[in-house]
Amino acid sequence: MIPAAHQTKKLSLPALGLIMASIILAIILGLSTWRNLNREERLMENFLRQEGLTLIRAFEAGTRTAMMMDWGDNSLANLVQETARSKSVAYIVITDASGRQLTAAGEARRSGDILPVAQVLAQQQPYTRRIKDAAGQELFEVAKEFKPVLPDGDGHKEMMGRWQRWCGMDAGQHGQHGQVERRAIFVGLYTAEFEAVRHGDLRQSLLMGGLLLMLGSTGFYFLFLAQQTRVARTTLANMELYTRNVIDSMPAGLITLDNRGCIVSLNDQAREIFGRQEGPLEGQPLEILTGTGHCEITPLIREGGEFVERPVECRRPDGETVPLKVSASRLKNRDGEPRGTVLIVRDMREIRVMEEALERSRRHAALGRMAAGIAHEIRNPLGTLRGFAQYFAKLGAKDPHAEDYAELMVEEIDRLNRAISALLQFARPREPELTEIELGGLLQRTARLLQDELTARQLSFRLELPTEPVLFHADSDLLTQVLINLLQNAQAATEAGGEICLGARQQAAEIRCWVADNGKGMSPEEQAHMFDPFFTTRKTGTGLGLATVQQIIEQHAGRIEVQSTPGKGTVVTVILPQKGARS
Numbered sequence: 001m002i003p004a005a006h007q008t009k010k011l012s013l014p015a016l017g018l019i020m021a022s023i024i025l026a027i028i029l030g031l032s033t034w035r036n037l038n039r040e041e042r043l044m045e046n047f048l049r050q051e052g053l054t055l056i057r058a059f060e061a062g063t064r065t066a067m068m069m070d071w072g073d074n075s076l077a078n079l080v081q082e083t084a085r086s087k088s089v090a091y092i093v094i095t096d097a098s099g100r101q102l103t104a105a106g107e108a109r110r111s112g113d114i115l116p117v118a119q120v121l122a123q124q125q126p127y128t129r130r131i132k133d134a135a136g137q138e139l140f141e142v143a144k145e146f147k148p149v150l151p152d153g154d155g156h157k158e159m160m161g162r163w164q165r166w167c168g169m170d171a172g173q174h175g176q177h178g179q180v181e182r183r184a185i186f187v188g189l190y191t192a193e194f195e196a197v198r199h200g201d202l203r204q205s206l207l208m209g210g211l212l213l214m215l216g217s218t219g220f221y222f223l224f225l226a227q228q229t230r231v232a233r234t235t236l237a238n239m240e241l242y243t244r245n246v247i248d249s250m251p252a253g254l255i256t257l258d259n260r261g262c263i264v265s266l267n268d269q270a271r272e273i274f275g276r277q278e279g280p281l282e283g284q285p286l287e288i289l290t291g292t293g294h295c296e297i298t299p300l301i302r303e304g305g306e307f308v309e310r311p312v313e314c315r316r317p318d319g320e321t322v323p324l325k326v327s328a329s330r331l332k333n334r335d336g337e338p339r340g341t342v343l344i345v346r347d348m349r350e351i352r353v354m355e356e357a358l359e360r361s362r363r364h365a366a367l368g369r370m371a372a373g374i375a376h377e378i379r380n381p382l383g384t385l386r387g388f389a390q391y392f393a394k395l396g397a398k399d400p401h402a403e404d405y406a407e408l409m410v411e412e413i414d415r416l417n418r419a420i421s422a423l424l425q426f427a428r429p430r431e432p433e434l435t436e437i438e439l440g441g442l443l444q445r446t447a448r449l450l451q452d453e454l455t456a457r458q459l460s461f462r463l464e465l466p467t468e469p470v471l472f473h474a475d476s477d478l479l480t481q482v483l484i485n486l487l488q489n490a491q492a493a494t495e496a497g498g499e500i501c502l503g504a505r506q507q508a509a510e511i512r513c514w515v516a517d518n519g520k521g522m523s524p525e526e527q528a529h530m531f532d533p534f535f536t537t538r539k540t541g542t543g544l545g546l547a548t549v550q551q552i553i554e555q556h557a558g559r560i561e562v563q564s565t566p567g568k569g570t571v572v573t574v575i576l577p578q579k580g581a582r583s
Contacts, residue, residue: 022216029212033205037198044194045140049128052142052187055083055092056126059185063148080105090139090188094146097121097182106188107133117184121145131188138191146183253345256331259338261286261301273324273347275316290314297326301341306330311348323348360532432475432555439470439504439511446483447502450491458496464503472511472578478552485545486515486572492538493519493570511576518569527562 062079080092084105091106099117120127126144133139247254253270257263263281266289271277274289281289290297295314300307309325316322324345331340447463454461483502490500494517504513522530529535533547553560556576564570 019216019220022212022220025212025216026209029205029209033202033209036201036205040194040198040201044191044198045128048140048189048191048194049126049142051088052128052140052189053126053144055089055187056142056144056146056185058083059092059094060146060148077103077105088190088193090133090137090190091186092188093186095184095186097184102183120184120186121182130191133188138195139188140191141186141188143184143186146185251346253343253347255286255289255343255345257286257301257341257343259340261298261341263289264340269347270345273322273345274314275318275320291317297324297343297345300326301328301343309346323352432478432552434473434475436471437474437476437479439472439506439513440465442476442479443483443502443504443513446480446487449480449484450487454487454491454500457491459491459494460497460499462499462501462503464501464505466505470504470506470511472506472576474556474576475552478555482549482552482574483513483515485549486574489545490515490517490519490570490572493517493521495519506578509578511578512573513576514571514573516569516571521566521568521570522562522564523566527564530562531560 059079066079080094080103083089084092089106091104093101093105094103095101095117097117120143126142128143129141131139131141247267248269250267250269253267253273255263255266255270263284263286266281270289271281274291276289286298286301291314296312297314300310300312306329308327310327312324312326313321314324325348326346327344329342330338331342333339443463443465447461451461487500487502494500498518501514501516503516504511506512526537531546531550533544550560553574553576558574558576561573561575562570563573
């Protein structure tokens with residue numbers, strides 16, 4: 001089962017950059033729109049203000065002309081009526097200082113709708129404001145004091161008199177000190193055209209903002225898709241790597257085949273089992289992997305059936321025959337149609353070695369029980385026979401050969417007793433007593449025990465000690481027995497003038513001791529049976545020495561490795577844990 005991938009939720013740099021760019025562009029567009037609207041509003045107000053002032057000046061000029069030409073009293077009213085017909089003019093109102101309307105044209109305006117006249121007359125500059133009419137339309141109103149008479153000049157007094165008469169005809173009222181009461185004029189102008197332009201600009205800005213939002217959203221969406229695609233590819237790559245690691249870490253070989261019997265994929269263990277470490281195998285027939293020789297996997301696949309743990313044997317390119325157990329199952333799609341075959345191949349070499357070791361242990365146990373019984377039955381008569389042999393030796397005066405026969409009987413009885421003692425040691429081994437041992441000292445003591453014997457046989461002996469003191473836990477007496485047995489076997493296999501080496505070293509957490517010789521070596525058949533009880537190639541051997549060696553090493557949770565070539569010699573290596581079997 002492939003574990004779910006945990007992806008960190010974060011924005012990529014391109015997506016973040018696109019978001020920031022969109023935000024900045026939106027802010028720029030908003031500020032630009034706001035500035036344009038404000039500028040248009042200022043231009044509109046300036047334009048309408050100038051237009052209103054122009055109309056007011058025209059009324060003042062028209063009034064002056066009418067007074068100079070001595071037109072009728074309704075000339076100003078006619079001028080107001082004609083000017084108010086313009087589409088851009090909403091109304092024109094002239095009032096007195098009290099706010100009473102003297103002349104009005106256009107939309108009807110109530111006195112309460114107009115700015116108080118006193119506020120207009122109180123300031124020197126024209127007064128403007130934004131209002132709405134009865135229909136809710138936006139209006140721009142310009143108001144100022146209505147002054148048709150010029151402030152100075154030769155005709156000032158004459159014009160002032162006429163203006164007084166106009167005012168007298170109009171209102172019939174005079175101010176204090178003979179001054180005419182002040183008038184105010186109000187001009188209301190429509191802003192619909194300007195508002196339409198502003199609304200158009202606003203709509204255009206909103207459209208541009210919408211387009212920018214759409215483009216930003218589209219870009220962000222595509223970036224999101226690209227990021228999701230990258231995440232999906234990364235997840236698929238991680239899943240593929242995870243699956244490949246799981247498959248390669250399997251202790252068995254895994255091979256997938258298509259319907260034609262060609263290899264689709266295989267793990268490293270499958271290559272190792274069949275000895276095909278190099279070269280591409282995908283797409284090749286299965287025979288390229290298993291070989292065309294003795295191998296029953298391909299015929300089983302061609303039958304098209306499924307099977308479990310079918311034992312087969314295949315020959316590797318190096319000539320070694322490998323025992324295997326093969327399981328096959330069919331691959332099917334969702335419609336149930338076959339798409340190929342999955343093979344699981346288990347290497348049975350180590351298991352077979354373990355089975356042989358277990359069988360050997362069983363044989364040893366049975367043989368030990370039998371040997372214990374035989375030794376018990378034989379050893380008692382041996383003591384009696386040895387006593388009679390010594391008795392016969394005392395009768396040598398009567399028979400000159402009796403003493404020689406008696407000594408021969410004693411030697412044979414002693415040899416038989418040694419064989420029985422070895423048999424008892426094999427049958428009832430004692431438990432090892434672990435103590436701390438110095439490796440170099442153990443080798444030196446063992447070498448001193450056999451030094452004279454090796455010299456007598458004209459053999460060269462070499463001792464390879466560790467460069468530094470090495471301490472480990474083991475039974476000193478039992479290991480000494482192991483090394484003596486191995487040295488005696490090496491001595492028996494080496495001709496005079498040969499060389500025997502005893503060495504040891506520490507490697508990681510293991511102690512490695514070896515006995516090497518350049519003697520006659522062993523054949524593969526002899527190596528297969530060298531640890532079997534009573535198997536020996538010497539005429540005087542009991543065949544229990546190496547069996548006892550293996551027994552002692554197994555008691556110490558160690559193992560033995562043997563390298564031997566006929567005619568070149570043998571190397572037997574004993575490997576023990578440094579801390580001992582029970583530490």
